[in-house]
Amino acid sequence: MSKINIVPVFVPHYGCPNDCIFCNQRKITNQDYIKDFDETRKSIEEYLSYFSNREKTTQIAFYGGSFTGLPKDVMEEFLKIGKSYIDEGKVDSLRLSTRPDYIDNEILSTLEKYGVKTIELGVQSMVDEVLIANRRNHLSEIVKTSASLIKTRGFDLGLQQMLGLYKSNKERDIYTTDEFLKLEPDFVRIYPTLVIRDSFLEDLYNSGNYEPYSLEETIKVTKILFCMYYSSEIEIIRIGLQPTDNITLGKDVIAGPFHPSIRQLVLQSLYRDFMLQELQDFYKKAVTIYVNDSQINYLVGNKGANRENLIKKFKIPSLKFKSSENKKIYVESDNLNKELDFDVFLRNYIERLR
Numbered sequence: 365m366s367k368i369n370i371v372p373v374f375v376p377h378y379g380c381p382n383d384c385i386f387c388n389q390r391k392i393t394n395q396d397y398i399k400d401f402d403e404t405r406k407s408i409e410e411y412l413s414y415f416s417n418r419e420k421t422t423q424i425a426f427y428g429g430s431f432t433g434l435p436k437d438v439m440e441e442f443l444k445i446g447k448s449y450i451d452e453g454k455v456d457s458l459r460l461s462t463r464p465d466y467i468d469n470e471i472l473s474t475l476e477k478y479g480v481k482t483i484e485l486g487v488q489s490m491v492d493e494v495l496i497a498n499r500r501n502h503l504s505e506i507v508k509t510s511a512s513l514i515k516t517r518g519f520d521l522g523l524q525q526m527l528g529l530y531k532s533n534k535e536r537d538i539y540t541t542d543e544f545l546k547l548e549p550d551f552v553r554i555y556p557t558l559v560i561r562d563s564f565l566e567d568l569y570n571s572g573n574y575e576p577y578s579l580e581e582t583i584k585v586t587k588i589l590f591c592m593y594y595s596s597e598i599e600i601i602r603i604g605l606q607p608t609d610n611i612t613l614g615k616d617v618i619a620g621p622f623h624p625s626i627r628q629l630v631l632q633s634l635y636r637d638f639m640l641q642e643l644q645d646f647y648k649k650a651v652t653i654y655v656n657d658s659q660i661n662y663l664v665g666n667k668g669a670n671r672e673n674l675i676k677k678f679k680i681p682s683l684k685f686k687s688s689e690n691k692k693i694y695v696e697s698d699n700l701n702k703e704l705d706f707d708v709f710l711r712n713y714i715e716r717l718r
């Protein structure tokens with residue numbers, strides 16, 4: 365269960381001057397800001413009415429664009445709306461996503477004034493060649509400067525990473541994670557690159573100059589990154605794009621590893637590897653596994669895939685799962701019992717995966 369209530373506000377792209385090759389946002393002119401401010405208030409009221417649990421931290425989140433790249437008066441108008449809910453005691457703070465090159469001390473002072481607590485940077489890659497090839501219009505150095513500024517000024521820092529970008533590969537994705545770890549973010553999001561309709565990446569894909577990761581490759585690479593972030597105690601708050609009416613294969617997604625629950629696939633694959641390593645001593649034994657409710661889905665796997673795999677591999681005549689309060693997994697058979705620690709496994713598994 366999420367530790368915070370998020371009230372999302374999707375800020376339209378008011379004429380983004382950038383042209384990242386994986387994005388299909390077109391420049392919008394003559395935007396009716398006033399209408400959007402009204403919509404923002406309505407949407408916030410509606411979301412707040414869903415949240416009965418005010419014991420949890422509640423944040424209004426400005427998503428969907430490069431928030432700090434908005435004209436200053438427009439940005440401040442959105443921030444004022446957010447701040448009014450803080451003043452009324454209905455929310456605790458604000459959060460937003462933006463580009464690394466749209467951060468400086470003056471912008472941070474404005475954000476601070478209106479109660480912004482969390483800033484997410486859409487970084488995508490820390491490899492300059494990849495940033496250039498994807499027309500991000502900035503290099504990795506600016507990411508380091510912005511991230512350090514955000515942290516020094518006391519904001520929570522989130523970093524977004526894309527996998528399998530044009531001109532990237534497994535090694536470069538791992539390098540980006542290594543660089544992210546040095547920036548000590550409070551959390552990260554991981555987005556496998558998808559080929560979106562009407563983007564330049566679609567042309568590259570159609571002309572055979574770009575091949576996205578397969579779902580299998582995505583899971584392989586994400587498993588490594590998962591272990592890296594986990595070992596550094598950095599929370600991954602999302603893996604993969606949220607499916608919407610258009611973000612789905614056959615609509616705006618032309619190609620790429622689209623899947624509604626990549627996190628489940630990654631975790632169940634890690635649990636499968638874990639159990640294959642740990643159950644070797646239980647060959648041909650009847651086994652009962654005591655496992656916490658938060659882990660059972662990953663351990664058993666989608667449609668029981670992991671369970672079937674273990675039974676087959678170790679010729680287990682009977683494999684039962686029982687619910688346990690404990691975070692550690694306990695395996696019991698007639699004459700052999702074992703306590704397993706998934707955390708320790710993840711920490712030691714990185715080198716084998718790399």
Ligand code: SF4
Nearest residue numbers: 380382383384387389
């Ligand atoms: S990804 Fe963001 S910065 Fe790049 S073109 Fe799209 S909206 Fe603009």
